[in-house]
Amino acid sequence: MAFTDTVKIQLPDDRAYEIRIGAGLLDAPASWHGLPKASAAVIVSNETVAPLYAERLRRQLEPLYPRVDLVTLPDGEQHKDWACLDRICDHLLREALDRKTVLFALGGGVIGDMTGFAAAIYMRGVPFVQVPTTLLAQVDSSVGGKTAINHPLGKNMLGAFYQPQRVIADLATLDSLPDRELRAGLAEVIKYGPIADPGFLCWIEDNLDALLARDKAVLGYAVRRSCEIKADVVGADEREQGLRAILNFGHTIGHAIEAGLGYGVWLHGEAVACGMVLAADLSERMGLMPTGFVERLRRLIERAGLPVQPPKLGGERYLQLMRVDKKAEAGEIRFVLIEALGRAGLHAVPDAVIVQTLSAHGAA
Numbered sequence: 001m002a003f004t005d006t007v008k009i010q011l012p013d014d015r016a017y018e019i020r021i022g023a024g025l026l027d028a029p030a031s032w033h034g035l036p037k038a039s040a041a042v043i044v045s046n047e048t049v050a051p052l053y054a055e056r057l058r059r060q061l062e063p064l065y066p067r068v069d070l071v072t073l074p075d076g077e078q079h080k081d082w083a084c085l086d087r088i089c090d091h092l093l094r095e096a097l098d099r100k101t102v103l104f105a106l107g108g109g110v111i112g113d114m115t116g117f118a119a120a121i122y123m124r125g126v127p128f129v130q131v132p133t134t135l136l137a138q139v140d141s142s143v144g145g146k147t148a149i150n151h152p153l154g155k156n157m158l159g160a161f162y163q164p165q166r167v168i169a170d171l172a173t174l175d176s177l178p179d180r181e182l183r184a185g186l187a188e189v190i191k192y193g194p195i196a197d198p199g200f201l202c203w204i205e206d207n208l209d210a211l212l213a214r215d216k217a218v219l220g221y222a223v224r225r226s227c228e229i230k231a232d233v234v235g236a237d238e239r240e241q242g243l244r245a246i247l248n249f250g251h252t253i254g255h256a257i258e259a260g261l262g263y264g265v266w267l268h269g270e271a272v273a274c275g276m277v278l279a280a281d282l283s284e285r286m287g288l289m290p291t292g293f294v295e296r297l298r299r300l301i302e303r304a305g306l307p308v309q310p311p312k313l314g315g316e317r318y319l320q321l322m323r324v325d326k327k328a329e330a331g332e333i334r335f336v337l338i339e340a341l342g343r344a345g346l347h348a349v350p351d352a353v354i355v356q357t358l359s360a361h362g363a364a
């Protein structure tokens with residue numbers, strides 16, 4: 001194994017857990033020791049990831065659990081829905097699996113969010129482990145306990161806060177990730193710079209080519225630093241009473257793009273990347289950031305091969321979609337804006353200013 005880093009996420013009531021990061025963790029027995037004991041483990045994965053990694057995970061779990069099942073779901077953001085959630089629950093109930101059963105989410109953020117939600121609601125809660133296999137899931141979605149499915153009217157609208165027992169991020173699984181998915185994951189890595197760590201933003205600018213070339217040491221640092229930042233934020237505000245909202249930089253417009261185009265047309269990371277450019281524009285327009293910030297972020301996002309031009313859904317449609325954002329209050333749309341490099345906050349933005357930004361980017 002090349003190396004293993006551990007980031008701890010501190011939470012009350014014995015819910016602290018470890019994020020282990022390294023190349024080769026999937027096949028290392030130590031990764032799986034010390035998890036809750038149970039008479040059954042259920043691996044939840046999809047038809048793309050299961051053929052690549054499920055048997056290898058099963059081999060590790062079989063010495064530890066008398067029974068190891070596999071539930072394989074269809075692949076895609078459009079399947080992050082009630083029907084697929086039901087398929088996980090159907091299996092658990094049909095097989096009469098008890099409330100100690102441990103679920104293992106093997107895949108990207110879609111599988112992680114759905115498995116976590118199933119774990120939260122099955123018999124009012126069973127333990128689960130995140131085994132993220134996309135960059136996006138390793139740097140963001142597997143950490144912090146947000147679980148959800150989509151609704152046609154809004155992204156991630158049905159879900160629960162429910163923390164995993166452990167996160168095992170095997171960097172070697174990223175070898176099979178398509179380039180487009182790697183780039184989508186970079187969007188969430190880039191996000192952490194402006195909201196929390198200007199030094200990390202410079203580091204990403206300097207190391208972008210090595211990240212795109214999948215240099216393991218560089219990827220490992222990107223995953224670790226992202227997880228450290230997220231762990232600090234979630235440790236301070238698990239249920240998004242305030243601070244945690246900063247993790248949604250770029251997501252208000254990003255979620256509108258995803259729902260507006262239909263889930264799966266743009267990848268989540270692509271929509272967030274473009275959403276960050278527009279949120280940066282709003283930060284400048286609202287007088288929080290000096291001129292030049294949008295251009296700096298746009299250049300980095302473009303170099304990462306991510307979209308900077310939003311789809312032309314029309315101003316009214318964007319506003320309608322953003323009014324169902326979880327951060328909206330009493331119909332008022334609120335954005336995470338950058339207040340200074342490394343510091344972000346929630347801001348209500350007048351519709352007219354939002355439309356100016358959308359128009360300036362050819363989206364209104």
Ligand code: NAD
Nearest residue numbers: 048108109110111133134136137140141146173176177268
């Ligand atoms: P995804 O889960 O759809 O995975 C992307 C694609 O890569 C899929 O086709 C998947 O089958 C494939 N794949 C996964 N691992 C692979 C591997 N190792 N090799 C080859 N192919 C592989 O998408 P994602 O970008 O991982 O996650 C996006 C989802 O995460 C969205 O639904 C988003 O809302 C959610 N999310 C949640 C949080 C959170 O805090 N819970 C945070 C960010 C994003």
Ligand code: GLY
Nearest residue numbers: 144146244247248
């Ligand atoms: N991805 C946003 C959050 O976890 O809060």
